[in-house]
Structures are given as structure tokens and as C-alpha cells.
Amino acid sequence: SSGINAEYGYVKNVIGSGRIAEIHGDKKKRVVGVNNLKGTMDFSCDFRIKRGSMPLWEGRIETLKFLKERILKTAPGASACGIGFPKRSVGELQLGDTIDCFKLMVEDRQFIDPRFFGSVVEGEEEEKKKEQREKWARGHYEEPKYI
Numbered sequence: 001s002s003g004i005n006a007e008y009g010y011v012k013n014v015i016g017s018g019r020i021a022e023i024h025g026d027k028k029k030r031v032v033g034v035n036n037l038k039g040t041m042d043f044s045c046d047f048r049i050k051r052g053s054m055p056l057w058e059g060r061i062e063t064l065k066f067l068k069e070r071i072l073k074t075a076p077g078a079s080a081c082g083i084g085f086p087k088r089s090v091g092e093l094q095l096g097d098t099i100d101c102f103k104l105m106v107e108d109r110q111f112i113d114p115r116f117f118g119s120v121v122e123g124e125e126e127e128k129k130k131e132q133r134e135k136w137a138r139g140h141y142e143e144p145k146y147i
Contacts, residue, residue: 009106016040016101020049021080023093030085031063034099041074041101042083049090049135050098062086 018041034041043064049057063084064071074081083099084130 003111006126011105012100012102013105014100014102015042015045016074016080018093018099020093020097020099022097028087030090030093030101032085032093033080033081034083035080036074036078039101040076040078041083041099042103042134043072044102045101047083048100048102049093049096056093057090059089060086072140 014037016036018034018036020032021035024031024033041064043061046059047061048055061083063082064074065082065084066078066080068082071081079119
């Protein structure tokens with residue numbers, strides 16, 4: 001059992017994206033310089049590294065820095081930041097790899113039965129009102145009373 005409710009789907013809502021411009025350190029401790037392309041990088045969110053469309057790594061980061069100071073979030077439109085990864089978590093990186101910062105959102109996929117809302121299906125009620133107005137205009141029907 002995966003622990004995921006089948007009625008719900010998890011959607012990765014990307015809030016920031018950037019490209020790796022510099023790589024420092026070895027496999028034990030890896031720090032990369034990232035040029036932000038759009039959005040913001042948020043330390044509390046999850047990150048994903050991709051090469052083209054193929055994901056290479058996904059998880060939490062260890063540090064987020066701007067001008068050698070630790071920060072929690074980059075400013076919108078900031079040009080660059082530094083990201084530190086946990087020991088031995090990231091494999092081989094290349095310049096130009098994409099880093100996405102995303103929040104995991106829950107999407108409700110439950111089917112809602114139209115009968116739950118009564119016998120009137122969407123649009124049917126408007127048709128009935130229009131029909132009643134037309135009959136009333138021709139004098140064949142008394143004026144409709146809406147509650």
C-alpha cells in the first residue's frame with residue numbers, strides 16, 4: 001500500500017525555475033550556482049533537477065543562498081542564487097541542467113454525481129425558465145413565479 005488515496009492526485013506546482021551556471025564541490029558536498037529564469041526559489045519547497053525532460057534528482061535542498069547569505073526565498077525576478085545539496089544525494093550534474101522549485105498540491109479527483117445537487121442538470125433549469133417566459137409572452141401560460 002502506497003498510502004496515497006486513489007481519489008486524490010498529487011500535482012507538482014512549479015513556482016520557480018532556473019539553470020545551473022556553476023558547479024562547486026565534489027560528490028560529498030555539492031553547491032551549484034543557479035541563474036533564475038522565472039518565479040522564485042523557496043527553501044521550504046521540493047526541488048527537481050532535469051536534463052532536457054528527463055528528471056535526474058528530486059528532493060529537499062540543504063541551503064539556499066544569495067550573495068553568501070542564507071535566505072529562505074529568492075525575490076521574484078532575482079537573477080541568481082546558490083543551492084547546496086545534502087551529502088551524496090545528487091549524482092553527476094552538468095552546466096545547463098534545469099532546476100525546478102515546486103510545491104506538492106493535492107488535486108481532488110472525486111466524481112460528483114449530478115443527482116447530488118437535485119434532479120436538475122446544469123443548463124436544464126435555464127431552459128425551463130426560458131420556455132416559461134416564451135409561453136407567458138404568447139399568453140398561453142400564467143406569469144412564472146420564481147422562488
